Amino acid sequence: MKRLTLANRLSLRLMAVLTVMSAAIMLIVYFITRESMTRETETRYEGVVLHSNEKIRGVLSDVYVAAINNINDIERDIDNPDRLQAHLEKMVKLNMYMSSCRLIFEPDFYPEKGHSFEIYAWRDKKGNVYGKQMNEHHPDYLVHAWYESAFKKKEGAWTPPYFDRAASQQLTTTYLTHIRDAKGHKVGMLGADVSLDWLRQRQQRIDGENHNRYEHNFKDQSYSFIIDNDGTYLIHPDIHRVLKLKLQDVARENGDKELEAQAYRMMDKQSGSARIDNNGVKSWMFYSYVKYAEWTVVVVVPEAIIYHNGNALATLLLLVFAVGLVLIYILSHRFLLSNLRPLRRLVSAVNQISTGDFNVELPEVKSREIDALRTSFMGMQTSLNNYMNELREATAKRAAMEQELKIASDIQQRMLPKTYPPFPERTDIDIYGEVVTAYEVGGDLFDFFIRDEKLFFSIGDVSGKGVPASLMMAVTRSMFRSASLTLTSPKLIVESINRSVCQSNDSFMFVTLFMGVLDLTTGKLQYANAGHEPPVLVGSHTRFLKTDNNIPLGLRPDWGYSEQETVIMPGTTLFLYTDGFTEAEKSDLQQYGRDRMFKEAIRLAAKRLDSRTFVKEIRQTERRFVDFIPQKDDISLLAIKYQGNVDPALYYRSILLNNDVQEVPVLTVFIDGICDDMQFDDLERSGVHIAVEEAVVNAMQYAYPEGTRGHVYLEVTADDESMRLVLRDRGQAFDPTQVPEVDVDDYIQKRVMGGLGIHLIRHYMDGISYERIDNQNVLTMVKTIKKQ
Amino acid sequence: MEATIRKDGDQKLTLILDGRLDTSVTQQTEKEIEPLFEYKNYEIVIDCSRLEYISSSGLRLMMAINQRCCANHCDLYIKNLNNVVYDVFQTTGFVHLFKLK
Numbered sequence: 035m036k037r038l039t040l041a042n043r044l045s046l047r048l049m050a051v052l053t054v055m056s057a058a059i060m061l062i063v064y065f066i067t068r069e070s071m072t073r074e075t076e077t078r079y080e081g082v083v084l085h086s087n088e089k090i091r092g093v094l095s096d097v098y099v100a101a102i103n104n105i106n107d108i109e110r111d112i113d114n115p116d117r118l119q120a121h122l123e124k125m126v127k128l129n130m131y132m133s134s135c136r137l138i139f140e141p142d143f144y145p146e147k148g149h150s151f152e153i154y155a156w157r158d159k160k161g162n163v164y165g166k167q168m169n170e171h172h173p174d175y176l177v178h179a180w181y182e183s184a185f186k187k188k189e190g191a192w193t194p195p196y197f198d199r200a201a202s203q204q205l206t207t208t209y210l211t212h213i214r215d216a217k218g219h220k221v222g223m224l225g226a227d228v229s230l231d232w233l234r235q236r237q238q239r240i241d242g243e244n245h246n247r248y249e250h251n252f253k254d255q256s257y258s259f260i261i262d263n264d265g266t267y268l269i270h271p272d273i274h275r276v277l278k279l280k281l282q283d284v285a286r287e288n289g290d291k292e293l294e295a296q297a298y299r300m301m302d303k304q305s306g307s308a309r310i311d312n313n314g315v316k317s318w319m320f321y322s323y324v325k326y327a328e329w330t331v332v333v334v335v336p337e338a339i340i341y342h343n344g345n346a347l348a349t350l351l352l353l354v355f356a357v358g359l360v361l362i363y364i365l366s367h368r369f370l371l372s373n374l375r376p377l378r379r380l381v382s383a384v385n386q387i388s389t390g391d392f393n394v395e396l397p398e399v400k401s402r403e404i405d406a407l408r409t410s411f412m413g414m415q416t417s418l419n420n421y422m423n424e425l426r427e428a429t430a431k432r433a434a435m436e437q438e439l440k441i442a443s444d445i446q447q448r449m450l451p452k453t454y455p456p457f458p459e460r461t462d463i464d465i466y467g468e469v470v471t472a473y474e475v476g477g478d479l480f481d482f483f484i485r486d487e488k489l490f491f492s493i494g495d496v497s498g499k500g501v502p503a504s505l506m507m508a509v510t511r512s513m514f515r516s517a518s519l520t521l522t523s524p525k526l527i528v529e530s531i532n533r534s535v536c537q538s539n540d541s542f543m544f545v546t547l548f549m550g551v552l553d554l555t556t557g558k559l560q561y562a563n564a565g566h567e568p569p570v571l572v573g574s575h576t577r578f579l580k581t582d583n584n585i586p587l588g589l590r591p592d593w594g595y596s597e598q599e600t601v602i603m604p605g606t607t608l609f610l611y612t613d614g615f616t617e618a619e620k621s622d623l624q625q626y627g628r629d630r631m632f633k634e635a636i637r638l639a640a641k642r643l644d645s646r647t648f649v650k651e652i653r654q655t656e657r658r659f660v661d662f663i664p665q666k667d668d669i670s671l672l673a674i675k676y677q678g679n680v681d682p683a684l685y686y687r688s689i690l691l692n693n694d695v696q697e698v699p700v701l702t703v704f705i706d707g708i709c710d711d712m713q714f715d716d717l718e719r720s721g722v723h724i725a726v727e728e729a730v731v732n733a734m735q736y737a738y739p740e741g742t743r744g745h746v747y748l749e750v751t752a753d754d755e756s757m758r759l760v761l762r763d764r765g766q767a768f769d770p771t772q773v774p775e776v777d778v779d780d781y782i783q784k785r786v787m788g789g790l791g792i793h794l795i796r797h798y799m800d801g802i803s804y805e806r807i808d809n810q811n812v813l814t815m816v817k818t819i820k821k822q
Numbered sequence: 823m824e825a826t827i828r829k830d831g832d833q834k835l836t837l838i839l840d841g842r843l844d845t846s847v848t849q850q851t852e853k854e855i856e857p858l859f860e861y862k863n864y865e866i867v868i869d870c871s872r873l874e875y876i877s878s879s880g881l882r883l884m885m886a887i888n889q890r891c892c893a894n895h896c897d898l899y900i901k902n903l904n905n906v907v908y909d910v911f912q913t914t915g916f917v918h919l920f921k922l923k
Binding site: 695720724728797 | 842845846879
């Protein structure tokens, strides 16, 4: 994913916070505004209704008052009917809402005026007032229900509105009140008519005003109407409903239960408002009961108009907030971008530094934070330059040091014997050694020389590595040389070296050392071991040389080192090494190890290798084991092969066996090798095998008591004419040649075994002799070699 | 050294000796052929075609086989002796002890 810039992230966060905040504010403002706007609209329409109500009441009240006030004048002139007409005309003239008025008397009240007496005054459309006697023109008024019911009432009252066909041709309501004679008897009725045309026009006008002022976008959806106390429409935009239909009937027909219920509430003289479904348009209905007239004024307004202003205001708020947010985002983003621009310039400059151009001029910046960064980069530049200079110097010094180390290494290598074979004129000794140092100079050493037919040799390992170790090594080596020139005992030599090393050892280093003196005439080996790895005797009986535990050199100047001795057989190789060899590690940290080295030594022993080949091959086994990874420690290997005083022209082989018949397979391999060398045919080969096996098994079984351990040593020499096999053991004296010769036929018949072995030896060998020398049984067998 | 006893049919079996019968293996081989002495009135053939070498201890084992098989009334034969082993048998007179096939 692509990472957002700081500018983006900050702007987005600001946006998020602002959005949440403004959303909360907007919601609150929206609801409050909508509520108040709705309330305001509702109040407006309620006002419209109330105003109508008041107006109706005012008009009707004026007419009523006028009628009441004139009753007295009329009753004063009740005996003078001709003057009554003038009262009526005055009354109409003075009251602009009174469209007409009339006096109706009980029948035959004025006999001279006829059976029915009714006078009438009205205003025409131009405003002129006329009067006339209706009498027979309006003959049926006495039987009219409205007249009769009004007459029967105790007080005056308004008639329900009706259509005045007789006079004004308009919807009219009339206030009827009684006329009484001097005695107080009801004699007739005064009727003051009010034409409702003004009311119709007023409603139309107010609706029109509402439409113009508030309902521009709603296509005249609101309207008002007035109903009578029985629900009959008195005023309605639909002229066909007036006086003909009732609100509750219309509601019932349309199945509008709510409207019907409201209609009954209106008839129950209540005022209020309700939500109704006006032919699919959700609307509010406001109504007000006109007390005096017992009518109800109603306004129907679609919801859309009620909520319109609130919604419009809320939308406007939303828009302002949105624009504000976008502006904030753009401004903060641009501000950040412009403020971070120096940072980008700094980054490119620092990138240039990382390519190695340390002296780049860093750009000037205004921002304090970025300036701090710039300052620290400048510091880094200076440091880098310093470090580079130091590094250059150090590298130069190091190169010089390496050169010196190389020289030291050369000197060290020169100290070690390096010409092989070291004693080319000698046949009795074959030596090969090598040191491979892990660092330029190492702490391993070996050395050897011959004095008075004795081979003095040593191998050692200085603790630590590098120059100090190599200096210590040089000291040790020269001490070995000087001590060995005067002393012959390894014990004394090692103690002498130890004292010198201790003296000059201020750095607490120590040296493990094996030091030996080999008498080349007798094979006697004297040695002392100062904490070094035990050497291996590789030959017919490959084994570790037994070494005492003495502490390494350099630790205690007064330590008495022990001396040991053994005799080594001719043909044996003394193999010395340092711990770098046995502790060589594979990548998984598994060590080559002493056991593995010992097994490889046994394997190589059978090959009877010269010292150089032996060292090379055993080293190869270690290299293969560690998979040729570079060595971590110095490795020194030294092989000393002792040939003894054997005529080199002579064929010589030897083997040392334990007194165990399970050694026979080892013997078989040994004899096979010799037979190969002698180029014997199958029969000769088999004969030699049988003779040697019989002789060896004899020695094993008869020379040593059962359960005791011992060795049988076999030497084989040969020249062109014969092969001599000399068998030695240190067991009790036993001369197999004294066993009487068996008569083959005899023992076959008697089935008695015994003497078979010596019989076979005699058969396959050309000579056999026994000697007892130095407590040893020595059995010599000779086989003549056939001339080819 | 390996010694195998193979049953060839009614009252017939073969002892196969394979390898070098020297002193180091005699004891082991003696154990391996022990089942041979459970068979009575059998014709037993010792197949020496793969016997490379025999020393006196091996000869002693052959003698023991000979004696115990005779006690079991078995007919004992030796076949396919190689030159080297035959030479040993001749030298020691064992050729007279066994019927050669």
